[in-house]
Amino acid sequence: MELLNAFILLSNFVLVPAIAYGSQLALGALGVTVIYGILRFSNFAHGDTMAFGAMVTILFTWWFQSMGISIHPLPTALLALPFGILFCIGFVLATDRVIYRFYRRQKAAPVIFLIASMGVMFVTNGIVRFIIGPNDQQFADGERFIIKARTFKKMTGLAEGLSFKVSQGITVVTAILVVIALFWFLNRTRTGKSMRAYSDNEDLALLSGINPDKVVMVAWIIAATLATIAGTLYGLDKSFKPFTYLQLLLPIFAAAIVGGLGSPIGAIAGGFVIAFSEIMVTYAYKKFIAYLVPESWEPDTLVQLLSTDYKFAVSFMILLLVLLFRPTGIFAGKSV
Amino acid sequence: MIVTLLGLACFALLVVSLAPRLVGLSPLPDRIRNVSLFAIMALLITIVGLIQSWNVALALLNLCLISSIMALGVNIQWGYAGLLNVGIMGFAALGGVAAVLISADPVADAWAAGALGIFVSFILAVVTVMATVYAYRNMAPSMARNLALFAIIVIGLIAIRYFYGPAKDAIEDVNPASEGYLGGLGLPIILAWPVGGVLAGLAAWVIGKTALGLRSDYLAIATLGIAEIIVAIIKHEDWLTRGVKNVSGLPRPVPYEIDLQQSQWFVDIATRLGQDPALSSSVFVKLCYAVLFTVVLLAVLWLSERALNSPWGRMMRAIRDNEVSANAMGKDVVARHLQVFVLGSIVVGIAGAMLTTLDGQLTPGAYQPLRYTFLIWVMVILGGSGNNWGAVLGGFVVWFFWIQAEPIGSWLMQTLTAGMAEDNALRVHLLNSTAHMRLMTMGIILLLVLRFSPRGLIPEK
Numbered sequence: 068m069e070l071l072n073a074f075i076l077l078s079n080f081v082l083v084p085a086i087a088y089g090s091q092l093a094l095g096a097l098g099v100t101v102i103y104g105i106l107r108f109s110n111f112a113h114g115d116t117m118a119f120g121a122m123v124t125i126l127f128t129w130w131f132q133s134m135g136i137s138i139h140p141l142p143t144a145l146l147a148l149p150f151g152i153l154f155c156i157g158f159v160l161a162t163d164r165v166i167y168r169f170y171r172r173q174k175a176a177p178v179i180f181l182i183a184s185m186g187v188m189f190v191t192n193g194i195v196r197f198i199i200g201p202n203d204q205q206f207a208d209g210e211r212f213i214i215k216a217r218t219f220k221k222m223t224g225l226a227e228g229l230s231f232k233v234s235q236g237i238t239v240v241t242a243i244l245v246v247i248a249l250f251w252f253l254n255r256t257r258t259g260k261s262m263r264a265y266s267d268n269e270d271l272a273l274l275s276g277i278n279p280d281k282v283v284m285v286a287w288i289i290a291a292t293l294a295t296i297a298g299t300l301y302g303l304d305k306s307f308k309p310f311t312y313l314q315l316l317l318p319i320f321a322a323a324i325v326g327g328l329g330s331p332i333g334a335i336a337g338g339f340v341i342a343f344s345e346i347m348v349t350y351a352y353k354k355f356i357a358y359l360v361p362e363s364w365e366p367d368t369l370v371q372l373l374s375t376d377y378k379f380a381v382s383f384m385i386l387l388l389v390l391l392f393r394p395t396g397i398f399a400g401k402s403v
Numbered sequence: 404m405i406v407t408l409l410g411l412a413c414f415a416l417l418v419v420s421l422a423p424r425l426v427g428l429s430p431l432p433d434r435i436r437n438v439s440l441f442a443i444m445a446l447l448i449t450i451v452g453l454i455q456s457w458n459v460a461l462a463l464l465n466l467c468l469i470s471s472i473m474a475l476g477v478n479i480q481w482g483y484a485g486l487l488n489v490g491i492m493g494f495a496a497l498g499g500v501a502a503v504l505i506s507a508d509p510v511a512d513a514w515a516a517g518a519l520g521i522f523v524s525f526i527l528a529v530v531t532v533m534a535t536v537y538a539y540r541n542m543a544p545s546m547a548r549n550l551a552l553f554a555i556i557v558i559g560l561i562a563i564r565y566f567y568g569p570a571k572d573a574i575e576d577v578n579p580a581s582e583g584y585l586g587g588l589g590l591p592i593i594l595a596w597p598v599g600g601v602l603a604g605l606a607a608w609v610i611g612k613t614a615l616g617l618r619s620d621y622l623a624i625a626t627l628g629i630a631e632i633i634v635a636i637i638k639h640e641d642w643l644t645r646g647v648k649n650v651s652g653l654p655r656p657v658p659y660e661i662d663l664q665q666s667q668w669f670v671d672i673a674t675r676l677g678q679d680p681a682l683s684s685s686v687f688v689k690l691c692y693a694v695l696f697t698v699v700l701l702a703v704l705w706l707s708e709r710a711l712n713s714p715w716g717r718m719m720r721a722i723r724d725n726e727v728s729a730n731a732m733g734k735d736v737v738a739r740h741l742q743v744f745v746l747g748s749i750v751v752g753i754a755g756a757m758l759t760t761l762d763g764q765l766t767p768g769a770y771q772p773l774r775y776t777f778l779i780w781v782m783v784i785l786g787g788s789g790n791n792w793g794a795v796l797g798g799f800v801v802w803f804f805w806i807q808a809e810p811i812g813s814w815l816m817q818t819l820t821a822g823m824a825e826d827n828a829l830r831v832h833l834l835n836s837t838a839h840m841r842l843m844t845m846g847i848i849l850l851l852v853l854r855f856s857p858r859g860l861i862p863e864k
Contacts, residue, residue, distance in 0.1 A: 109620040111489075166850060178487055178619050182784065183853055185489075185777055189846025192773070196839035313772065317631055320624045328620075368568065372560050376639040383628035387613050390625065394617050 068225075073358035075227040079216070085339075085346040087235040087304055090242035093338030094297035095315065096322035097249065097331055098290040104266035104329040105286035106167070108180035109320065113294060115191035118312035119158060120295025121302045122199050124151030125206045132208065140210035144303055145237065152295045159291040160284065162187050171283070188313075195309045204307040209233065234303040245296055246335060249289070253331065258285055266329060314379065318345070321382040325389050327396025336397055341382045349375045410811075412447045416440065416800070416860075437792060437861055444799045451807075458682070461689035463806055468696035469758050471798030474782040475703050475791060476750030482789035482863070483711065484743040485723040487623040490610075492775035493630030494748045497606055498599030498755025499765045500637055503650045505595035507587030513577040514585060517642065520570020521585075524563045531559030574642040584645045593656045596699070596756045603752025604745045606633065611744040616737040622744075630776065638767040651764035657691035660684040692761055699757065700795070703750055707791045719743060720789075773842060778805060781849045787859025796860055801845070808844055812837040 095117060102110045110116075127147030137143050166183055213236050216228025253259040258281070265272040265282045273279060298312065305311070322341045326333025351369035373381065389396060448467075452460030473495065480486040488494075534555050542548040575583045606629060614625035637644045644650060663669045663684040673680040710716050722729040722736050730736050759765050778801060786797020816837050823830040852859060 109624060111623075166854070169854060178485065179853070179857075181487060181620060181623060182780070183850065185780060186846045186849035186853065189773070189777060189849060190843050191846075193839050193841075193843025193846060197836045197843065200836065201839070314631070317624075317628050320627070324621070324624065368564070372557075372564075374639070377632070377635055379628070379635060380632045383632055386625065386628060390613050390617060390621055394621070 069358045072225055072227045073355050075219075075225055075229050076355055076358065079227065079229045081343075081346050081350050083229070083231060083235055085343045087232075087238045088346065089339035089342030090238050091297050091301045091304065091338075092315075092318055092322045092342050093335040094242055094245060094293050094300070095319040096326065096334035096338050097246075098293035098297065099319055099323045100326070100329055100331060100334040101286050101293070102290050103323070105262060105282060106171075106180065108177040108184065109328075110290070111181060111184045111316065112162075112187040112191055113290070113319065114312040114314075114316035115188050115195065115309075116155065116159060116291065116294040117298030117301070117315070118195045118307075118309050119191050119298075120151045120155035120291065121298030121307055121312075122151075122195050122309075123154040124148050124295065124299045125199065125204055125302070125307060127151060128206045128208075137208065140233070141237070142207050142209040142233065142303060144206055144208075144299055148296065148299055151299060152292050155291040155295040156288050158191075159287045159294075162191075163283070163287050192309065192313065199309070201309055204302075206307065207234065207303050232304070234300070238300045238304055241296060241300060245293065249293075249331065252289075258282075262286065317379055318342075318382040321386040325385055325396055327398040330396065330398040333396050333398035340397075341385060344385055345378045345381045348372045348381050349378050412443060412450070413804075415443050433864075437796075440796055440860060444796065444803070447803060457686050458689065461686060461693060463803065465689060465692050465696055465761055466758075466806075467799045467802045468693065468700050469754050469761065470779070470782060470802040471795040472696075472700055472703055472754040472757070473751050473779050474786060474794040474798040475700075475707055476747045476754060477779050477783045478747075478786075478788065478791060478794035479707060479710075479750060480744055480747035481783055482791075482794070483716065483719045483723065484740055485619070486615075486740060486744050486747075487619055488626045488744070488747065489623045489776055489780075490626030490628070490630030490633075491751055491779045492770050492772050493626070493633035494603040494606065494751040495755030495758065495775050496630075496633050496637055496767070496770050497602040498596075498752040498757070499759035499770075500644060501599035501602050501752070502592060502595040502653060502756045502759040503644055503765050504587045505590050505598055506592035506654050507650055508589045510577060510582045510584065510586035513574045513582060513642070516577055517570035517572075517574035518585060520566045520573070521642065524567035524570065527559065527563045527566065531555065531563070534559070571640075571642050583648070584642050584650070591656065592654050592760050593695075595760065596753050599756030600749035600753040603755065604749040607745045607748030608741070611741040615740045615744065627772075630772065634767065634770045637765070637770075644765060644767060647768050649764055649766045649768075653759070653763050653765070655763060656695060656760065657688055660688055663687060696757060696761075699753065703753075704791055704795060711791065778802075778845060781845050784849055785852050785859055787861040787863060789863030790859070790861050793859050793861035793863075800860070801848075805841060805845070808841045809838065812840045812844075816840075 095113065098116075099110060099113050102108070102113070124144055124147045127150045128142075128144045131137070131143050131147055136146065138146055166187060167180065170179055170183060210233050213231040213233055214229060216230040218228075219230065220226070220228040251259075253263055261272065261277045262282050262285060264275070265277055265279065269279075272282075301312075301315070318341050322337035323334050324337070325340055326335065326337030349371065351371040353366055353368070353370045356370060357365045448460050448464055451463060473491065476494075477488060477491060480488050535552055538548065538551050538555060542551060574585060577583055610622075610625050610629050614622040638646055640646065641648065660681075661684075664680050669684065669687070670680045673683045676683070711719075718729070718734060719739065721732075722734055722739055726736050782797035782801040783794055784797070785801055786795070787793025813834070816833050820827070820830040820833055
């Protein structure tokens with residue numbers, strides 16, 4: 068019984084949140100990795116693209132809410148998500164047309180793309196703050212919990228409760244669906260195959276008649292879609308604040324690099340590695356240990372390896388370790 | 404009035420620097436163009452002095468000077484060597500920490516309460532890192548090694564926390580309303596400037612060691628990370644920097660206004676010049692700062708120019724322009740990159756310490772990446788990557804417009820929305836969000852310069 072309680076406790080505070088957070092990071096890192104694979108630069112604007120997509124989704128959500136449209140018990144944001152994705156695709160394609168295409172024609176160094184993406188980040192950040200403001204925005208509605216901690220306790224008679232939020236459930240389900248769709252697209256369709264070919268060897272792909280403009284466009288469409296979904300899910304699960312998306316950039320990059328830049332599978336694995344380490348290292352194990360050991364051994368400290376203030380430090384440490392020992396990442400993406 | 408003048412000045416800047424190239428005329432001779440660019444900048448600050456007040460103009464000038472030094476540091480990294488540092492904020496923050504550690508008064512009770520524990524945990528941290536490295540180097544790659552490494556790190560962390568936790572609490576309990584931290588050494592704050600440079604240089608060395616020699620993007624991402632972490636540390640380690648409670652009242656390297664107002668010689672001079680003593684005292688203080696900062700700026704500029712035009716500078720540019728061939732010529736690319744990365748970060752650290760000195764307080768909450776990292780980037784790119792004078796000019800221009808964009812923006816919004824009703828929701832929203840226009844403007848400037856004039860206002864020779 069004690070063992071079971073300990074396990075439930077850990078699930079409630081580590082397992083479930085880490086899976087949800089990991090899915091969000093994985094979606095974000097997939098977007099970064101797709102752009103990296105095709106356009107060969109680290110897109111610093113990705114965090115703010117997420118914020119932009121989420122912002123449009125929120126605006127549509129509010130509009131739907133004001134008209135009384137809802138899909139109770141699910142949050143209205145899901146209904147607004149396609150519109151957010153469309154607008155975000157439009158926005159991202161516009162930035163590509165106005166900014167990145169020029170450098171592509173010039174065959175500029177990746178570093179120039181990177182700086183241009185910093186400029187895009189500035190502008191996107193400004194637009195988001197301009198339209199929706201810098202503050203926290205609430206847009207979650209519908210049912211809040213799939214299982215409440217109290218119901219779970221009553222059901223099982225255990226001392227510990229396991230709560231499972233709707234936003235977490237939606238995050239995981241959506242992430243799985245998106246990833247399946249993405250892999251189906253990359254492995255089964257003609258366009259997807261040509262994208263992988265382009266990513267592997269640009270010159271060879273061009274020689275065999277692959278249209279680079281189309282590949283790049285599809286890459287942006289995928290990135291924008293993933294960014295909007297990731298941004299909205301993160302906003303639903305935590306809350307929407309433009310600044311947090313800027314801060315998400317670090318764990319997202321860490322996830323993409325840990326998995327191997329340019330490798331979609333790696334991005335997913337990296338997302339979960341980062342999320343699990345971040346939450347496991349900053350969780351206070353006092354109560355967990357108390358269940359497992361005799362009463363007299365109970366620790367009097369929190370048994371927390373690192374305070375939650377430093378959760379970004381965790382992704383950074385993992386990033387440094389990967390750069391030191393395996394710069395190509397777990398799944399050997401591109402490096403150097 | 405001010406808006407019209409500023410608009411004219413912007414126009415002049417554009418005409419002198421970019422317009423000839425855009426319309427296809429031959430550009431002005433370098434020297435004339437450079438001198439007139441700096442002259443326009445001086446004129447702009449004078450205009451602010453005449454129209455707004457000399458206090459405002461000097462405050463602006465001081466921050467322009469500091470921005471220029473930071474831009475010089477980044478130019479050393481990016482302009483000389485093509486290294487992308489996206490963590491300028493962190494290095495500047497380390498300079499700020501140095502200002503506190505050097506100049507704040509030591510808190511004797513806190514030292515008695517917890518300094519030993521902090522020291523022990525610091526030693527333990529060093530021992531843990533050394534043990535980890537030792538085990539990694541001297542054990543064959545195996546499961547046993549992984550387990551050993553894991554065990555060392557976990558035991559090390561637990562041991563560190565065992566000493567660190569109580570010491571931290573003890574220190575933070577000492578008079579928490581005004582102290583609650585170890586304090587500094589109580590030395591003159593000027594000393595903090597080089598120390599800030601050293602701290603920033605050490606951090607840069609660690610980052611450079613890991614991320615240099617890999618893809619250029621990795622350095623960018625690693626610096627982004629270290630900056631976030633440094634700021635997180637100074638925000639949350641209250642025993643060190645008081646965290647978000649701020650350390651205020653740092654000593655100054657220049658006289659205090661109140662002392663000036665009470666000293667007879669100063670009042671005499673002020674009255675002889677027909678000025679109000681209170682007002683002129685604060686102008687005088689700002690002038691003192693301006694002199695100090697100008698000295699540092701000139702020193703850094705002189706050193707940078709000497710370095711750039713030396714064989715070392717030529718080698719750096721050779722490496723930047725073609726790493727492969729420079730490597731083939733026997734240049735150690737990674738080592739030179741590390742060197743230049745550390746040097747640039749030192750300059751940024753010095754500037755960070757100067758900034759905290761000017762503010763007289765360390766406010767960890769104020770370190771925002773958009774303000775401290777990306778704005779500096781706009782300065783370097785706009786000024787002219789690879790040219791020290793360009794970086795200085797970029798620092799001046801960008802900081803000036805960063806500050807003046809607010810009045811310009813609100814004037815613009817007022818004019819644009821003048822036709823709407825006073826309580827029109829759109830108008831209210833637009834007026835309230837002019838502050839965010841600054842970010843957008845800076846982004847647009849960065850993109851425009853990168854596209855149409857990638858070599859900047861004062862291009863590299």
